[in-house]
Amino acid sequence: MSAFFSWLAQLPALAQVPIIILAFGVVVGAILFFVEIAPRSGRGYTIIRLAVCVLAPLLILLVANSYTWAIIGAGVLGLGFFYIDYRSRTGAGYLFQLVGFLAPAAILLGIGLVIPTIQTTVQAFMSARGDRFVGLDNFAWIFTQPENVRIVLNTIVWVLIVPTISTIAGLAYAVFIDKSRGEKYFKILVFMPMAISLVGASIIWRFVYTARPADQEQIGLLNQLVVMFGGQPVDFLSVSPFNTLFLIVILIWVQTGFAMVVLSAAIKGVPTEQMEAAELDGTNAWEQFVNVTVPGIRSALVVVLTTISIVSLKVFDIVRTTTAGSNETSVVANEMYTQFKNFEQGRSAAFALVLFLLVLPIVVYNARQIKKQREIR
């Protein structure tokens, strides 16, 4: 397989696309074909099954490049399938089919997520090169060094401000434009930043923030406004601690569109009868909003808040592109990458673990919230 990829890498970039997709399609097609004929009876199909038990180990040989694994695979396939299918009550070829459907995903998830997560967790307690157990040293380093405490605090500031403000702005906007003329176009304007990469968004906003010496004309919009009102131009991204807030604005700008779209759908789903009943009772628009709309979209609000919280906890691209973490703007995800680049694997893993532990309560809260709501009804 390694050889195949090396061969592929020599081709022109765009020629690689159809080849890899086609190759992959052939593999999936073969799996489906074998899965389809696995349970059929008859000599022809038995031969095909036999052929799979020969071909699959050969495939393993190609991928893993090791005879041991190929022999193990052949043994498992040859003995396993026929014995279990023979004994199986769910019908011949049952296990064959199950493996055909699930194995690709299971192998990739195992290698790509499950095992690495375990390895990172172990590595968080190891030294820089990963060869010596150091206990909680890496975590002690994170929570005692002032600049690292600052990083963790910055992350917490992100996760407190971004979800709140983008949800409020998104909700207000969704209510303002609800049932108005040209609602669709209003939506597109605010929603568009969602399609832009965070790198692109960061460059857009760096341009808004950019500062020129006071004696020259400003080219950044914000500094132009500052100068217009008689102030001195400020380099917004280098003045701590407010620079973190200016970075936070970028993520708010992106996430408000998300909040707006989900909440707008939720608002439209609030039963019209309830709104009309409130109107008959003589409530004004604000009372209607607080007493009918907000309770009606409560769980949509929870979803929006938790989703944006998780995004802001993992924020990386914005900090990397604008300041790369200088001037005390770094966050956990950025520092994890910086430590990895400095060959400090233990510390990098420790930061990753901190991130995981910060994400965990939000998800648990959300899951419990849903369970509670299910029990009430």
Next chain:
Amino acid sequence: MSSVMPVRLPVDAQTTRRLRRGVRRMESPIARNTKKRLTSRGATIGALIIAVLWSIPTLGLLVSSFRPAQQVRTTGWWTIFTNTGVTFDNYTTALAAGNSQLNLAGSFINSIAITLPATLIPLMIASLAAYAFAWIDFRGKNVMFIGVFALQIVPIQMALVPLLQFFSGGTIFGFPVVAALNPGSGYSQVWIAHTMFALPLAIYLLHNFVSEIPSEVIEAARVDGAGHGQIFFRIVLPLTMPAIASIAIFQFLWVWNDLLVALIFADGAVAPMTKLLAELSGARGQDWHLLTAGAFLSILVPLIVFFSLQRFFVRGLLAGSTKG
């Protein structure tokens, strides 16, 4: 990580119903017309202010990218009417800018070459797995499915470094498992990494759609003698195509806009646009004529996808919740 991702958390049945009703109302022109009413003036002004605030930054970028470099350096883009002059030079300069191994034009090609396979391959694998979880009975199915669902909460930061070591060494816990990928293996690392990271969400979302197919349809096919392979290929795939399409849009935008995975797995000559732009933003941070043009080039493809497939986009975004 990315700016876009569908709502990946489950919501309760009531919200599901309401969001579904909301989406229906949004999409039906009749309902919209009958419910039209004048909103208050204050609300309209508020909406206008937010809309203007939200569009000005992008507008500034777009305008600047067409102004001559000298003017971009010395005057603000809002003076475009007094300092007239439109040029495409910024774009030609930007496409040729880059590092020793790669320029922006090359990285644009790289982005395409990375994104298309990294969108299609995980969806193929995920739809296979989603079918198994929905329509094949086996012991431990629920436990396994919850396990896949739970993998969504693991930040990909947890997996990056060990996965990189796995690619270069081919070992797990010191045991050799596969042949190491050569350093010159091109896009393969980044394809495989994106495929792995996309699977949990894709399997979860697709499972919701696949399991909603009426069981009568599946059983009728089974009675007619179709095996799982045929049912999947002839019935499940065509019926879930709309769902697959909207998830594909998200995966496309996710991969195209990604920076973190690219930084770690796509080095040197195979780097995508996001990586090169982030680099330019650091190294040539004051060359605004170049950065604005480059940034606009990189957001062009997502914007085209967004504007042409907006309907799928909104529906896909709500897929996680309305199909909960």
